Amino acid sequence: MDAEIIILRLLHIVPGSVWVGSAIFLAWVLQPAIAKTGPPHSGAVMANMVKPIVILLHSTAWITMVFGVVMAFRVPGRQPLFDNLWSTDWGTMIWLGFLFAVVGYALGFAGGINSKKMMDIGKTLTGPPTPEQAGQMAGYQKRAMMLTKVASLLVVAAVVVMALAQHV
Amino acid sequence: MHIVSGSFWVGAAIYLAVLLEPKIRSGSIDLERQILRRTSRLNSLWITSAAVLTIVSGFALISLAPGRSISDLGESGWGTMILIGLLAALAAFFISGFAGMATAKLRRAFESAGDNPDATTTPESEQQLALFRRRLSSLGYLNAVLVIIAVGTMAVARFV
DSSP states (O other): OOHHHHHHHHHHHHHHHHHHHHHHHIIIIIHHHHHHHOTTHHHHHHHHHHHHHHHHHHHHHHHHHHHHHHHHTTOTTOOSHHHHHHHSHHHHHHHHHHHHHHHHHHHHHHHHHHHHHHHHHHHHOSSSOOHHHHHHHHHHHHHHHHHHHHHHHHHHHHHHHHHHGGGO | OHHHHHHHHHHHHHIIIIIIHHHHHTSOHHHHHHHHHHHHHHHHHHHHHHHHHHHHHHHHHHHHSTTOOGGGTTTSHHHHHHHHHHHHHHHHHHHHHHHHHHHHHHHHHHHHHHHOTTOOOOHHHHHHHHHHHHHHHHHHHHHHHHHHHHHHHHHHGGGO
């Protein structure tokens, strides 16, 4: 039994599953459903949800990536890492997965910024939004939904290439 | 298929149990009704499909993996971990089914109240609603714990 690898795998795979699953659920199930519900309910849900979503997604993403990198330096039979990374199919899949994960995280982060901008406009409203404000809010919402969808697809791609790495 | 659908199942179960449902229940009844109406059928469909896909592809993976077979379950360190993961996954699947039924009851209770806005809420109906919500929360947390056990045991099975 290799206790170090077991602990590293748990710290990489469990938060990774939560990150990927939450990202898909948020992008493809929850956000479209909330957008269809429309105001005032969509605003109330998002105002309640944004902070916990941000904490969950950021923390799981960081734990996954940090322990993934640590594990890459410890995988038996794949050391020295940098030699294997550029010269083997396993290495190609691993750095490709890492790249997808980082870009997916960045796009998800950008989606979150757009959601926050939309909510900031919502907070300043004392009555119905002006056509200009409504247009801005719709633009931010559309961009946030698009970015989170692309981000979720990228993190799925990261999971796929990393899961296949040892079999190519 | 196994890993992608499994990740979605785990992530969605935890997201729902730990984040979405407590936040929605802490809001107004009207908000809960609207969100349930929009998402509960979708959630059930997506999560059940992901769970079925994960379990079926998991069995296929065990059968097709070189040097492994279903008869290894419970035999070696690997087999024991996979068996624990499988049992946790099956338990989570059934619990998620119960949670789906409880959500459907809650949604119907909301819909019947919505169809009849003049109806007064009795203490019994409020008690029943509170019971459904408590049951849903407990099932959600139990489901989240079980899927974490399933993914954790399966992730380390090769190294035990």
